[in-house]
Amino acid sequence: MKTLLLYYSFSGVTRGVAHEIATALDADEAEIVCSAYRSGFLGYLHAGFDSIRGKLPPVRIEPGVSLSDYDRVIVGGPVWTGSAATPLRAALEALQDWPAEVGLLLTSGGQKNIAPAVEQVEKSLSRGLCGICHLTATDLKSEARKERVMDFLAQLANAAPDPSGLVAG
Numbered sequence: 179m180k181t182l183l184l185y186y187s188f189s190g191v192t193r194g195v196a197h198e199i200a201t202a203l204d205a206d207e208a209e210i211v212c213s214a215y216r217s218g219f220l221g222y223l224h225a226g227f228d229s230i231r232g233k234l235p236p237v238r239i240e241p242g243v244s245l246s247d248y249d250r251v252i253v254g255g256p257v258w259t260g261s262a263a264t265p266l267r268a269a270l271e272a273l274q275d276w277p278a279e280v281g282l283l284l285t286s287g288g289q290k291n292i293a294p295a296v297e298q299v300e301k302s303l304s305r306g307l308c309g310i311c312h313l314t315a316t317d318l319k320s321e322a323r324k325e326r327v328m329d330f331l332a333q334l335a336n337a338a339p340d341p342s343g344l345v346a347g
């Protein structure tokens with residue numbers, strides 16, 4: 179199954195996990211690049227205000243990709259003010275030809291309830307997700323990191339159609 183890991187990362191946390199998952203899935207990787215938010219406190223504030231207001235910034239994808247080349251896309255990004263980060267939301271809105279199988283990777287500082295962010299992503303894509311992986315900053319520093327990633331890979335494997343084309347039973 180040809181898979182793309184498409185992610186946004188403001189400070190590098192999601193990038194690290196995305197790369198780990200992409201390696202495990204032998205997936206291609208592409209980054210959602212956004213130059214609207216500078217690093218540092220002012221950039222953080224700007225990003226936070228945009229997130230609250232739902233103001234989506236311009237983004238580009240590096241390298242450029244065509245989603246129709248993939249059977250499955252995993253989208254990833256940080257949680258901002260309880261939502262998926264605005265550059266990820268912008269990419270979800272802008273890109274066409276999403277495959278039937280889309281999974282979601284979210285990292286957060288500590289927030290455990292990601293239901294509103296997941297709902298927002300599903301609404302943008304007009305479909306349910308084939309797997310969800312959420313890692314808090316605490317998870318990332320513990321054994322939970324490995325467990326969450328393994329659980330996500332299992333969700334994806336269970337959602338994927340039988341490659342033989344035969345339906346069991």
Ligand SMILES: Cc1cc2nc3c(=O)[nH]c(=O)nc-3n(C[C@H](O)[C@H](O)[C@H](O)COP(=O)(O)O)c2cc1C
Pocket residue numbers: 186187188189190191192193222223225226229255256257258259260261285286287288289290315
């Ligand atoms: C503008 C902004 C808003 C954030 N809002 C939240 C939030 O609502 N809940 C939370 O748990 N973490 C929040 N965070 C923390 C990030 O989700 C967390 O540090 C994430 O792992 C960073 O991923 P990245 O390095 O890939 O950007 C926020 C970070 C930023 C920059």
